[in-house]
Amino acid sequence: MNYTFDFNxxxxxxxxxxxxxxxxxxxxxxxxxxxxxxPLALLIMSRFAVIRWxxxxxxxxxxxxxxxxxxxxxxYCVPMLFNVFLGSMTMGILALGLNLMAFNAEAYRAAIQAxxxxxxxxxxxxxLNPFQRVFHIVLPNALRASxxxxxxxxxxxFQQSALVAIVAVQDLMYQAKTLATETYRPIETFTIAAxxxxxxxxxxxxxxxxxxxxxxxxxx
Amino acid sequence: xxxxxxxxxxxxxxLALGLWTTIKLTxxxxxxxxxxxxxxxxxxxAPSVIVRGIASVYVEFFRGTPVLIQLFWIFxxxxxxxxxxxxxxxxxxxxxxxxxxxxxxxxxRASLKSVxxxxxxxxxxxxxxxxxxxxxxxxxxxVLRAVPTLLSNCVSLFKESALVSAVGMADxxxxxxxxxxxxxxxxEVLTIVAxxxxxxxxxxxRAVTLVEGRILKKLAI
Numbered sequence: 001m002n003y004t005f006d007f008n009x010x011x012x013x014x015x016x017x018x019x020x021x022x023x024x025x026x027x028x029x030x031x032x033x034x035x036x037x038x039p040l041a042l043l044i045m046s047r048f049a050v051i052r053w054x055x056x057x058x059x060x061x062x063x064x065x066x067x068x069x070x071x072x073x074x075x076y077c078v079p080m081l082f083n084v085f086l087g088s089m090t091m092g093i094l095a096l097g098l099n100l101m102a103f104n105a106e107a108y109r110a111a112i113q114a115x116x117x118x119x120x121x122x123x124x125x126x127x128l129n130p131f132q133r134v135f136h137i138v139l140p141n142a143l144r145a146s147x148x149x150x151x152x153x154x155x156x157x158f159q160q161s162a163l164v165a166i167v168a169v170q171d172l173m174y175q176a177k178t179l180a181t182e183t184y185r186p187i188e189t190f191t192i193a194a195x196x197x198x199x200x201x202x203x204x205x206x207x208x209x210x211x212x213x214x215x216x217x218x219x220x
Numbered sequence: 221x222x223x224x225x226x227x228x229x230x231x232x233x234x235l236a237l238g239l240w241t242t243i244k245l246t247x248x249x250x251x252x253x254x255x256x257x258x259x260x261x262x263x264x265x266a267p268s269v270i271v272r273g274i275a276s277v278y279v280e281f282f283r284g285t286p287v288l289i290q291l292f293w294i295f296x297x298x299x300x301x302x303x304x305x306x307x308x309x310x311x312x313x314x315x316x317x318x319x320x321x322x323x324x325x326x327x328x329r330a331s332l333k334s335v336x337x338x339x340x341x342x343x344x345x346x347x348x349x350x351x352x353x354x355x356x357x358x359x360x361x362x363v364l365r366a367v368p369t370l371l372s373n374c375v376s377l378f379k380e381s382a383l384v385s386a387v388g389m390a391d392x393x394x395x396x397x398x399x400x401x402x403x404x405x406x407x408e409v410l411t412i413v414a415x416x417x418x419x420x421x422x423x424x425x426r427a428v429t430l431v432e433g434r435i436l437k438k439l440a441i
Contacts, residue, residue, distance in 0.1 A: 064375075064421035065414045066382035069393060073414055076406035162286035166386055173288060186296035190289060198284040205284065 010179060010188045018175030019196055025092055025171060026158040032097030033157070034150060037104030042134075045109060055105075062102030067160045071095045075167040092164040092171075100157045104150060111146035112138055148215070151208045155201045162197070172196060225408050231399050238395030239416060245391065246378045248313055253320025253377070254370065260321055261328030275325070282322035287380050291315040295387045312384040320377050324370060331366035332358070364439065368432035375424045379417065392416060 043055035062070065074095040079085050086094070115138050123133040165173035176193035180186040228235070263275035282290065294315040299306050306314075335358050343353040385394035396413035400406040 060422055060425075061414075061418060064379075064425060065417045066379040066393065068382045068385070069396075069410065069414045069417060072393075072397065073410045076400065077410060080407050159286040162288045163383075165288070173286065176289070177292070180296065186292075187300055190293045190297060194281075194285045194289045194293060197286055197289060198281060201284045202280060205280075 005188060006185065007188045007192070010183065010185060010192055012192075014175045014179055015172060015193060015196060018170060018172035018193075019200075021089075021169065022158070022161050022171040022173075023200075025089070025096060025161045025164065025169070026154070028093040029096035029100050029157050029161070030154050032093070033100030033104045033153065036097075037101045038108050038139075040101055040105035041108035041112060044105060045112065059102040059105050062099050063106065067096075067099055068163050068166065070099055071163050071167060088164075088167065088169045092161070092167070092169045096157055096161055096164070099160070100153060103153045103156070104146075107146045107149035107153060108142060110149075111142040114145055115141045145215075148208050148211050151204060151211070155204050155208075158201055159197065223408055224405065225412070227403050227405050228399075228408060228412055231395075231409075234395050234399065235392065235412075235416070238390060238392040241389070242378070242381055242391040242393075245309070245312055245316065245384065245389075246374070246381050249316040249320050249377055249381070250374050252313070252317040254324050256317060256321030257324025258328050260325035261332065264325065264329050265332060279322045279325055282319055283326070287315070287319050288383055288386060290319060291383055291387055294318075308384070308387055308389040311387065312381075312389050316377060316381060316384070319380065320373065323376070324373050327366050327369040327373060328362070331362045331369070334365055335361045361439075364435055367435060368428055371428040371431060372425070375421055375428065378421055378424070382417070 040055060040059065043051055044059055046052045046055070071092070074091055075088070078091070119137050119141070120133060123137045128136065161171060162173035165171055165177060168174065172193055176189050180189040183189065260275050260279060263271050264279070266272050266275075291312070295306070295308065295311040298311065298314070339357055339361070340353070343357055348357070381391060382393040384391055385397065388394070392413060396409055400409035403409065
């Protein structure tokens with residue numbers, strides 16, 4: 001190979017700007033996903049089919065279609081169908097947030113179902129009403145159990161957020177693409193961009209691994 | 221606005237071709253990726269620190285970066301480094317195989333680890349040779365345990381394969397976007413494309429749950 005690397009050709013400024021946009025998208029989508037995922041999990045576990053079915057369909061639809069299709073669908077179809085015109089950033093947050101909501105709802109559901117039956121029985125025996133049982137028994141237990149999965153889903157969304165570059169949100173991926181074409185230095189640009197993504201997600205995934213190991217020790 | 225799904229009837233063949241490309245790409249990458257994943261999974265438990273180190277860096281890197289950037293990297297950079305032209309099918313296959321290899325290696329590693337220590341001790345007590353220990357005791361159990369997760373890895377791959385449309389490979393997503401640009405009917409076209417993906421991925425996820433139940437019953441755990 002006779003390619004001479006020139007990492008100096010890549011200016012970090014735009015990449016950092018892009019990273020900030022990516023992080024904004026990630027944080028906003030995670031807020032939506034973590035907060036709204038829980039009520040959604042309760043809906044998909046509802047006793048009433050009228051509530052359960054639409055909620056399940058929503059979750060399965062987001063889990064069983066490619067994220068890129070969802071994002072492109074959002075950008076083209078929401079303005080046409082509902083006649084609303086939101087900024088591209090808002091659209092990106094909405095698409096990623098709803099996607100994450102579906103995945104987190106599944107994580108919460110699994111965690112809720114893993115709450116031991118005896119604990120609920122104890123709640124009934126103590127005369128707690130259903131509302132108190134959810135808030136004081138199910139919620140704390142399930143939240144703690146679902147943290148590793150929520151974090152993993154959070155990293156996945158951080159990575160999936162690169163897809164909004166396709167619909168021209170100026171995130172890290174978009175900046176990298178622009179820079180690569182401007183400087184004719186795709187190898188250096190994409191390598192640096194990939195390293196930036198890696199530098200953010202690797203520490204978080206290590207924390208997840210640590211939490212899981214600690215949990216295994218605690219429960220065994 | 222009025223929706224008119226009949227426009228799609230004219231593009232049945234194009235969509236079918238796109239879907240076929242998606243399925244073909246998925247199948248090729250499943251076969252290559254799972255084989256790679258199995259080898260890397262073994263490499264991560266190897267006694268040699270160098271082998272383990274290389275395998276770990278590979279896995280963490282591919283799990284820690286977006287698939288889209290991996291795809292772009294392979295599509296734009298690999299030809300420059302190797303000095304050969306790569307078709308977009310080839311770069312799609314390479315990128316997705318490396319990605320699947322990384323995620324399935326974790327699956328294999330976890331399932332290898334889940335085979336209890338006592339099984340190994342029993343092998344030693346029975347005086348089984350090393351080769352028999354691995355091929356007749358550890359591997360069958362590990363592979364069986366890995367099956368449900370591997371299947372969901374495959375479903376993820378099917379979904380991730382839509383990314384190759386971004387480097388111009390004519391898969392279902394790419395064909396869908398082209399049709400929607402040409403007919404100016406994104407709502408109908410993109411909805412149908414999403415439904416096609418859903419119609420394939422949803423039954424698969426259900427099948428995964430079924431298989432998982434069967435295997436858990438069989439292993440009695």
